[in-house]
Amino acid sequence: MKILLLSFYDLGKQPKIISELYKKLDNGSNQIDIVDYSIEEKDLTLDNYDVLGIYASMHTASVLAEQYLRDRKLPNKLFVFGLYANVFSEMFSDFQSIHSFDSDELESLLQVQLNPNYSFKHTVPDRTILPxxxxxxxxxxxxxxxxxxxxxxxxxxxxxxxxxxxxxxxxxxxxxxxxxxxxxxxxxxxxxxxxxxxxxxxxxxxxxxxxxxxxxxxxxxxxxxxxxxxxxxxxxxxxxxxxxxxxxxxxxxxxxxxxxxxxxxxxxxxxxxxxxxxxxxxxxxxxxxxxxxxxxxxxxxxxxxxxxxxxxxxxxxxxxxxxxxxxxxxxxxxxxxxxxxxxxxxxxxxxxxxxxxxxxxxxxxxxxxxxxxxxxxxxxxxxxxxxxxxxxxxxxxxxxxxxxxxxxxxxxxxxxxxxxxxxxxxxxxxxxxxxxxxxxxxxxxxx
Ligand code: SF4
Structure with missing residues (x-):
């Protein structure tokens, strides 16, 4: 399964939550790409992916994400996570809001088994996959x-x-x-x-x-x-x-x-x-x-x-x-x-x-x-x-x-x-x- 995770702004910090999510999604067969548009520019064809996850960390990030996604063709499976996930999914009902990486919300959406050993409280994020x-x-x-x-x-x-x-x-x-x-x-x-x-x-x-x-x-x-x-x-x-x-x-x-x-x-x-x-x-x-x-x-x-x-x-x-x-x-x-x-x-x-x-x-x-x-x-x-x-x-x-x-x-x-x-x-x-x-x-x- 090809998964794309996008971050737009996290108060000038590395978007650590993406590296947490990476650990959760990493089941040995998923291919996971990550782009942080706050520091890098990449031209992506979004519908080349099976799944798109948006990090709605806060208000500015949500505004930027909305501007970026406008008029683009999107994958079939869409989800959003972060503090503004609910606000974002109320606006874009195709995006499922994910509240907890420890729950089975993501498994239900993606219909695949994810990393069974993942724990939000204890698993160390893998920051090597981030800029x-x-x-x-x-x-x-x-x-x-x-x-x-x-x-x-x-x-x-x-x-x-x-x-x-x-x-x-x-x-x-x-x-x-x-x-x-x-x-x-x-x-x-x-x-x-x-x-x-x-x-x-x-x-x-x-x-x-x-x-x-x-x-x-x-x-x-x-x-x-x-x-x-x-x-x-x-x-x-x-x-x-x-x-x-x-x-x-x-x-x-x-x-x-x-x-x-x-x-x-x-x-x-x-x-x-x-x-x-x-x-x-x-x-x-x-x-x-x-x-x-x-x-x-x-x-x-x-x-x-x-x-x-x-x-x-x-x-x-x-x-x-x-x-x-x-x-x-x-x-x-x-x-x-x-x-x-x-x-x-x-x-x-x-x-x-x-x-x-x-x-x-x-x-x-x-x-x-x-x-x-x-x-x-x-x-x-x-x-x-x-x-x-x-x-x-x-x-x-x-x-x-x-x-x-x-x-x-x-x-x-x-x-x-x-x-x-x-x-x-x-x-x-x-x-x-x-x-x-x-x-x-x-x-x-x-x-
Ligand atoms: S609710 Fe908590 S995080 Fe928000 S302003 Fe008050 S003390 Fe700070």
């Missing part, structure tokens, strides 16, 4: 540009933030991967040249003891490797001792979804943190000398001009100019099918039609002038893409100052720092933007 990790996001800090790998200690999430696609699929649950699988997968990537590993868990502290145990084992085995992870504000504050421990275990920085300083919006998003908690989380990171990289979603139906002012004030007060990606200051709420935010009564008044081509609902602002500000900020980032991020940040603040009439930049002399970050910025719950789509479509290297 090299050197082709994906690197860790950069001014002078250095180092190969980065990635791994997960868990999948799913125990929280149900209403704007997030993860709970649509996982319904507030998470599971752990086996220790041996994680350690071996990292070791394989270190042997391929990785100097840094990103933990791709939706939240590294969903199971903090499991996470810390893995990190300790990895530090013993690979003492020179550094790490980054994503930890929500609530967990940073709930587990201060574990958070403090991260510094001793080579955690270079922590990404944390701050979203907004507007407590009303934070409540609608069910983030379980307040604007004051943002200050506490930053203070804890400063005390422990762990860089925190806040991600933001400043624009939602309820955004007020004051929110934008207070976001910049927080960045300025704590001298975080280098740890906020400028594009983050332009991010808008994204509402896919079945989004939990559709159940919030506050949403009713602002919800518009569903747009199938963008896999999301349109919505309107309570205060229409906010739309102009978002457009202006976003256009600025598009037009200044080639400038360094520090300059972009200053440009964005300048726009906000002109709209609000407030002086937002701290007048004290600012000592600009060089901080480590990934060369592909974080876009999980956001609409794909033009920079990102152009970058992926041109297969421009991320390094």
């Amino acid at each position: 090299s990790i050197t082709d994906y996001s690197h860790i950069v800090d001014g002078s250095n540009n180092l190969i980065a790998g990635s791994v997960e200690t868990t999948y799913g999430c125990k929280h149900e933030c209403t704007h997030c696609p993860v709970p649509i699929e996982f319904k507030g649950m998470f599971k752990t991967f086996g220790t041996e699988k994680i350690i071996t997968d990292v070791t394989n990537q270190v042997e391929e040249g990785a100097k840094h590993i990103s933990f791709n868990d939706p939240d590294f502290f969903n199971g903090p003891k499991h996470a810390l145990k893995i990190l300790e084992l990895l530090n013993e085995k690979h003492p020179s490797i550094t790490y980054d992870s994503t930890i929500k504000v609530e967990h940073i504050l709930k587990y201060p001792d574990y958070f403090q421990e991260l510094k001793n275990l080579n955690m270079l920085f922590v990404i944390s979804a701050f979203e907004t300083t507007n407590d009303h919006v934070l409540n609608i998003l069910q983030k379980n943190h307040s604007s004051n908690d943002l200050n506490k989380a930053v203070e804890l990171s400063l005390e422990n000398n762990i860089d925190i990289r806040p991600t933001w979603m400043p624009f939602s139906p309820w955004t007020e001009q004051n929110d934008l002012i207070s976001i910049i004030k927080l960045i300025e007060n704590y001298k975080l100019r280098e740890t906020v990606d400028p594009i983050q200051l332009t991010i808008k709420l994204l509402i896919p099918k079945n989004s939990l935010i559709l159940k919030r009564p506050e949403m009713e008044e602002y919800l518009l039609n569903y747009d199938p081509a963008s896999f999301s609902y349109a919505w309107r602002y309570k205060f229409p002038n906010i739309d102009n500000i978002q457009n202006e900020l976003f256009t600025y980032v598009l037009q200044h893409e080639s400038e360094n991020e520090y300059t972009q940040y200053l440009g964005l603040v300048d726009i906000l100052e002109s709209h609000t009439g407030e002086t937002l930049l701290n007048p004290e002399k600012y000592n600009q720092r060089i901080v480590p970050k990934l060369s592909e910025t974080w876009f999980c719950c956001a609409e794909p933007n033009k920079i990102q789509l152009d970058r992926i479509k041109s297969n421009k290297a991320l390094i």
Whole structure:
């Protein structure tokens, strides 16, 4: 059986799930081809295959997959997997959504026996069948540009933030991967040249003891490797001792979804943190000398001009100019099918039609002038893409100052720092933007 697996974008990382699936499909007789269109360009005749599997990792990947598949002749057997699998299969009913590689969903669809020894929890992915990790996001800090790998200690999430696609699929649950699988997968990537590993868990502290145990084992085995992870504000504050421990275990920085300083919006998003908690989380990171990289979603139906002012004030007060990606200051709420935010009564008044081509609902602002500000900020980032991020940040603040009439930049002399970050910025719950789509479509290297 000839099987083709396609990936379009996985946040700048190697699409590890494809190598998991490869292990499942590898029954000794299947011929399996793989293309990752985020870094390579191949002209394929899709109906030369018996089966096509699409990795709908998230929103941007689904948009790109839809554009790619449009008007092409497809094989008879079609399936889709990943976080957006359901959203995708609702749009394209010929594609069967696969939820678990441990179930018999794939066997039933393909009508062949697959690898009977496969286990999602324990089987080590075979990354040799993917493009090299050197082709994906690197860790950069001014002078250095180092190969980065990635791994997960868990999948799913125990929280149900209403704007997030993860709970649509996982319904507030998470599971752990086996220790041996994680350690071996990292070791394989270190042997391929990785100097840094990103933990791709939706939240590294969903199971903090499991996470810390893995990190300790990895530090013993690979003492020179550094790490980054994503930890929500609530967990940073709930587990201060574990958070403090991260510094001793080579955690270079922590990404944390701050979203907004507007407590009303934070409540609608069910983030379980307040604007004051943002200050506490930053203070804890400063005390422990762990860089925190806040991600933001400043624009939602309820955004007020004051929110934008207070976001910049927080960045300025704590001298975080280098740890906020400028594009983050332009991010808008994204509402896919079945989004939990559709159940919030506050949403009713602002919800518009569903747009199938963008896999999301349109919505309107309570205060229409906010739309102009978002457009202006976003256009600025598009037009200044080639400038360094520090300059972009200053440009964005300048726009906000002109709209609000407030002086937002701290007048004290600012000592600009060089901080480590990934060369592909974080876009999980956001609409794909033009920079990102152009970058992926041109297969421009991320390094
Ligand atoms: S935003 Fe983070 S913590 Fe909230 S549901 Fe999504 S992954 Fe979990």
